[in-house]
Amino acid sequence: MTSVSRWVLVAYCIYLLLPLYWLMTMALRSNSDITGQFEVIPSNPTLANFAEIFSNPVWYQAFGNSLNYVVLNTLISICVALPAAYVFSRYRFLGDRQLFFWLLTNRMAPPAVFLLPFFQLYSSIGLFDTPLAVALAHCLFTVPLSVWILEGFMSGVPSEVDEMAKIDGHSFIYFFFRIFIPINRGAIGVTLFFCFMFSWVELLLARTLTGSVTKPIVVVMTRTVSASGLDWGVLAAAGALTVVPGIVVVWFVRKHLVKGFALGRV
Amino acid sequence: MINKPYNNRAWLGVLPVLLIVAFSAVIPLMTVVNYSVQDILDFNSRFYVGLDWYRETLQDPRFIEAFGRQVLFSLSVLAIEIPLGILVARGLPKNGAWTSVLLILLAIPLLIPWNVVGTIWQIYARSDIGLLGVGLNELGLAFNYTSNPTHAWLTLIAMDVWHWTSLVALLAFAGLTSVPPAYYQAAELDGASKWQVFRYVEMPRLGGVLVIAVLLRLMDSFMIYTEPFVLTGGGPGNATTFLSQYLATMAVGQFDLGPAAAFSVIYFLFILLFCWIFYNSVMVEDAEEPEGQRRD
């Protein structure tokens, strides 16, 4: 750790924190206060913006809607990815490399390309404006990502574990659910982190596939205009609140985080 | 590495994944390819036009401009994020109380909804209410990103750096912490200078990780949509309209399905190319993992 790197780190941390600080101060001031005068440190902090979000159903339902499809997506992705990752890590089979590559291409696909087709597809099967629609649409990216990350971790678990379970007379189901999955707790945590990292933050598809019923927070925030123009205070408060789930997720998986990045399978 | 037996029944395990991704990917893609070779006037009148839309798109001046802007943007952010990410990673303490705290701080920008990132920078950079905007103006710089294209570019780049450098830093950190302390000790005993330690002990470990970081950032920045949309809306004028936004406007706004679809396919093929390079680099890295147990 040369001192140059240390200084860069310090400077970068300040660079990171400044906009976040600004977000917080905005969240604690009323809109009229913000447009009225410029202050670096708020002289009249208020929790009114947060109160607005917690009391106004448009806001808190939007948060709920977002969490809804994110959790749904994470569940589906992990459930579907676990057997696939297991199989990729333990066996070779016809077309395995090609399949793996094809999965990867989906993770890299530009969402813009899928806007229209998704809209038409989900409308036609009646899933438009349901959390399932967004959850499934995000699966396009999160499932390959999950398979990839899980496979990376699982390849590090020796196949002797499988054999021992077999010798002990356990069925495959028992082995998979009672032995193998618990061993891979860290991997599943990291996968959760990355699924969340994708699904919670995405806008384009979330906006396209939802209507008035399932409006997610990302949409509500991009449409916060009132008669007096954008309500900066409420917007900032909402923004601040969207950062919270992320922090919670990171906190829980912090021990395994570096290993996840080490596999390079972001 | 595990010696993997050959077993085609493994397809059973892969089936659920296949179904979901096929549903999410193959059908829409086929639709897009379908549209890209047809002229669709309305639901009932469609004409097969072959590669016309592709020709038109590739010659469309606005497409070419958007493409040019995209390349400039991607290269600019890459040029900053990669070195910066490495320096930040080198500055991080390898373990200790501060390490967890700093890692969490670094991870935060990666977990913020992309529109919120745009909003944060909107609030931050505005010349009337923003800390940065007002600050710069106080210093006499007449900064206004909504009307000045150069300022808009700079703000966008600054925002992307704020948003994504952490990814590079975390990847680089993971690479650096994988160096066993014995290597540092050996270099010290050899009398190596700080620069030599970086070049011969750290860089080789970082190499693999960096390829991944570069390709990921290249691909993701090529697809950027939300943040510039929220911050500048593509403006002033067209100044910050990149590829994704142009596509989105075409497809949804103007309902020119044919050209939009052709555009999509071209866009996708481009990404596919990067993806292929990425896949080969990572898989080659993995194949080199086991410590060469060759015969003498």
Place this chain on the structure above:
Amino acid sequence: MANITLEELSFTYPGAAQPTLLPISVEIKDGEAFALLGASGAGKTTLLNLLSGLLVPTTGRILFDGVDVSEQSGSQRNLAQVFQFPVLYESLTVADNLAFPLSARKADNGLSGSDIKARVAKIAGELDIEHLLKRKPKALSLFQKQLVAIGRALVRPDVSVVLLDEPLTAVEPRTKWQLRQSLKRLQQELGVTMIYVTHDQTEALTFADRVGVMADGNILQTASPQEVYEHPAQEFVGFFIGSPGMNFVDITPGAGDNVYSHHGVASTAQRLGFRPEWAKLVKGAVAPELSKVSWSGTVTLNQVLGTQDGQPVGITTVMGDAGELKVRGPITGASGDKVVVVLDRFISFSNEKYMASHYND
């Protein structure tokens, strides 16, 4: 090449209740092959880290050629280290790897490029790796990589001491002996002071001019392999060295005890220790010679190791009055037979410390 003196060296980790290393004083001669032998947790690694400058002593001093280097860093002490796994610069060729310690200090040692090349060629020749010079580490086997690592440690002609931390750990078993031989040969030819840390007694006893046996942060005995084997200064040394180690029997000879007094064994409680090959087995239930120390018992296990003069020889485990004893020699008696263990030679220990050797006449 330097001679190393440790003066009352001890080390306690900050915040630890007990010291890891108790005050140790030892002198290692210039050009000597010295082994530090001990089980895990004995303190060998801590001692190694003190020698290499990674740790600073809590008390005592370390002297290289009479100069106090306790506060100096590893590179200031001009030493080299070989680690448990090959530590090489992956992006450089073998030749550049070998040259690195020389070229990194070019400003100080004033060696020219051709001097360095010559030295690299010489070391590569000694190690028989000239054909690998142009390759990169990833194209080498573990054995070859460790050879290069050893080469890197030896390349500086003025290196003070080479520390080796269990260098055979990562190498495949069938090539371990080859590496051991190469190390021994190089040490003797180049006359480099080497300190070899290991838990494997075969490695220590075959490599070293002198062995320091460690346990619980202490060096129990520092002597030649022969000496350590024949005259262990402490019970632990007798027990740890040898495969199997010494047998121990507690005795309390009475005043008129003829057998023990015949051997000049004091009539206080003590332990007799004998190596399996210092005893022989006689079939039967009664001691044949009344002047020799012996015990009777029953054979429980015979482990045949080979033949001598057509007779099977090996290690016999006997259970009897003196507990479980192991005897090495011709196999006498099958499992369940009554035998007598007769000692030709033994050592008496008091409070775990060596007291005297006794031979049968």
